[in-house]
Amino acid sequence: MRIVVFNHSFFYLSETFIYRQVAGLPKDVSATLLGFDFANEKLFPTTNSRLKLNRPLNIVNKALNRVLPSVIKNKMGFDLFNYFKVKKYLLKAKPDAIHAHFGFNGRDIFPLARLLKIPLIVSFHGVDASPQMLKNQEYKNAMRNMINYASAIIVVSPHMIDTLEISQWKNKTYLIPYGVDTGEFIHNVERGNKKQITILHSGRLVTKKGVPDLIRVFINLEKKIKNIKLIIIGDGQELEASKDIAKQSTADIEFLGAQTQEAVKKYMSLSDIFVLNSRTSENGDMEGLPNAILEAMSMELPVVSTFHAGIPQAITDGINGMLAPERDNAALEERLEKLIIDDAMRVSMGKVARNTVQSEFTIDKMNDRIAEVYRSI
Incomplete structure (x- = not known):
């Protein structure tokens, strides 16, 4: 079976789930990667x-795209040169299906898929299914036209079915959450009674991650509880603002910037609590089900997060982790404090968390289900 996998960019550190899906395809599925950028090739x-594909930078290409009527450009999806480049390739390769990651990428390749009568599979991951994006009527109409044509729609969280309003297409909608390699994400350091408790955040420092508020919460905790540390992994638009807040206190907060997956795994192994203060950002950006949460759970790290998007799909509050309402700093502080002062709770909750991942969120389950979707086309 021949599949074309389309994403504007492969393989950013924040999108390791796409790499895992590509690397985990069965031997009878041959995939060609279609994109503008290919990053982190050694990793x-x-x-x-x-x-x-080529970024439309040259003068001729820009000029041609300026003079084309918008109705024609909308029907093409790509800029002029890439449109014909992709069309030529698809006509020659004759793939059995195209799998587009993110709704906006599905929108771009949909015109060619329809023209050439190639089945289209689209995976939604979070921001592409956010209410704010869907407030844009042009985007919403494009999604509905694309979904109507698509042979299969994959969502990583149940809430996306509601935000995308796709219940009428439930016969071709598949809920496939991300999966973790539990053999890779396994801790070998004993956790329990320690002199210093380390709390770890790993994720881009963008509004939906709530890092500035997390730092404020940690500063309050440090006034009550000594020997605690917060490690922030990731970079992004809120990094400098987060550092400025941290500088206003003497709390032990360390910023490590973006790190490789191996480094993140090491810090997870050495930490005691994982925290992700997720929320819907002002521009409507939302999570799906963050991969970092599943990785931490697999490492037997108790997770403190929020009742946001697909997170409650993996975490049951008080059982295998703790959840606070979005933007409720007091509730987040209370849940973190409970875990900081209770060694036994951290250990037991971490074990239940790993059991959850092993039973419901393994990489093999994810890849098997994606392969089933391919074969159903």
């Missing part, structure tokens, strides 16, 4: 063939 090696 994420693949043997897949690739078709690299």
